[in-house]
Amino acid sequence: MMAWLKRNWPFMVGGLVIAVLVHVASVLAIPRLVMWRATGLMARNTGFNTMSHAVRATWQSRTIVRPSPDLLYSSCPYDLDKTPGGVLHVHASTMPHTYWSVSVFDADTDNIYVLNDSQAKNGSVDFLLVGSESDAVTGRSNLPQIWSPTWRGVVLFRTLIDDEARFAEIDAARKHAACEPYVPQR
Amino acid sequence: MRLFLKCLAALIAGTALGLFVTWLTVVRGTSGDVVNGPWRTSLLTGSAQGGDMLRASVALHGLLALNRSETIYYTASTDSAGDALDGRCTYRVTGRDPPARWWSITAYGADDYLIATPSEFYAVSKNSIVRRADGSFIVTVLRDAGAVDQIAVGDGRFSLTLRLYNPAPSVAADPAHVALPTIEKAGCT
Numbered sequence: 001m002m003a004w005l006k007r008n009w010p011f012m013v014g015g016l017v018i019a020v021l022v023h024v025a026s027v028l029a030i031p032r033l034v035m036w037r038a039t040g041l042m043a044r045n046t047g048f049n050t051m052s053h054a055v056r057a058t059w060q061s062r063t064i065v066r067p068s069p070d071l072l073y074s075s076c077p078y079d080l081d082k083t084p085g086g087v088l089h090v091h092a093s094t095m096p097h098t099y100w101s102v103s104v105f106d107a108d109t110d111n112i113y114v115l116n117d118s119q120a121k122n123g124s125v126d127f128l129l130v131g132s133e134s135d136a137v138t139g140r141s142n143l144p145q146i147w148s149p150t151w152r153g154v155v156l157f158r159t160l161i162d163d164e165a166r167f168a169e170i171d172a173a174r175k176h177a178a179c180e181p182y183v184p185q186r
Numbered sequence: 187m188r189l190f191l192k193c194l195a196a197l198i199a200g201t202a203l204g205l206f207v208t209w210l211t212v213v214r215g216t217s218g219d220v221v222n223g224p225w226r227t228s229l230l231t232g233s234a235q236g237g238d239m240l241r242a243s244v245a246l247h248g249l250l251a252l253n254r255s256e257t258i259y260y261t262a263s264t265d266s267a268g269d270a271l272d273g274r275c276t277y278r279v280t281g282r283d284p285p286a287r288w289w290s291i292t293a294y295g296a297d298d299y300l301i302a303t304p305s306e307f308y309a310v311s312k313n314s315i316v317r318r319a320d321g322s323f324i325v326t327v328l329r330d331a332g333a334v335d336q337i338a339v340g341d342g343r344f345s346l347t348l349r350l351y352n353p354a355p356s357v358a359a360d361p362a363h364v365a366l367p368t369i370e371k372a373g374c375t
Contacts, residue, residue, distance in 0.1 A: 011196040014196045015196035015199045015203070018197060018200025018204065019203035019207065021204065022208075023207045026204065027239060028242075034245040034246060059299065059302035061300065064250055065247060065248065066299070101252065101256055103250075103252055105250055109244060109245045111232035111233065111250075111251070111252055111253045112234070114256045118352070156250055160288060162288070163313065
């Protein structure tokens with residue numbers, strides 16, 4: 001046994017080094033890969049930089065893990081590289097009278113921005129999502145600017161169904177949420 | 187030739203070991219470092235300060251989770267006695283309204299998705315539960331549900347997620363000691 005160890009210890013050490021590298025690489029890769037798949041699934045029907053309004057979650061909802069059946073989700077998978085100037089306009093004129101939030105997640109899955117109904121002015125949403133090189137393009141805009149550390153990610157509206165009797169009203173109102181490539185007004 | 191085979195063996199064994207450790211710590215890992223009875227959480231969920239391990243775990247088990255200022259997520263995979271939650275058993279979840287603007291308890295299968303049951307009673311929430319005279323509630327978790335204060339979980343292993351939307355500052359200040367519902371096993375078939 002000792003003789004075998006003496007002959008093969010370099011390979012065992014090499015194997016352990018490889019194990020550490022593979023472990024670190026896989027841990028680093030998981031968020032990006034999962035987010036890449038999720039944004040791809042969200043964009044499958046409507047494409048990037050467009051808001052889609054998912055139906056209420058059931059056991060058949062398989063795009064995102066652990067969905068809440070109390071919430072209605074509207075998602076805008078974004079790719080700032082596919083917008084002129086690298087800017088996305090996110091807005092919702094009249095959101096329903098219930099709890100709601102709009103949040104932004106970058107390609108590393110980090111929640112880089114969140115705003116809810118009690119924080120929003122006049123119950124509406126209006127901001128720009130900008131990539132790192134596009135600040136100058138939007139410098140003349142009065143809209144709040146949120147900087148995304150990555151070009152891809154997701155803008156997600158969550159709207160609470162606080163009363164089943166109001167479902168149709170809440171569902172209709174949350175569909176005011178929208179996103180599209182930003183075109184500066186001259 | 188022998189040298190090549192030894193290098194190849196080290197490469198394969200190292201890769202397999204590295205992936206196994208990732209599976210053990212991230213895929214099968216627990217859902218937070220803060221323990222409150224059967225519930226676990228992490229205040230760094232959704233945060234850029236969460237670190238690579240937590241970020242990977244959240245990506246797999248709770249993608250698009252909000253940060254703690256907006257929502258705190260507690261997850262239970264065991265009952266209050268420490269036994270794994272199992273759909274062949276019935277549980278009573280007993281408590282009072284947690285300190286948050288809104289809360290809900292939702293059941294998920296081992297695959298982290300909502301569980302297919304005939305009744306489709308996936309969750310209870312602040313507005314759906316029936317409170318007793320003293321303000322407390324009892325939610326029954328069982329194979330298939332038929333009432334608003336019940337959650338259906340099918341036959342297999344499952345977990346419960348307690349969402350606290352706009353939690354009171356006391357939750358983030360001391361998440362291990364905030365009063366949360368207990369999960370007691372009532373019986374098994």
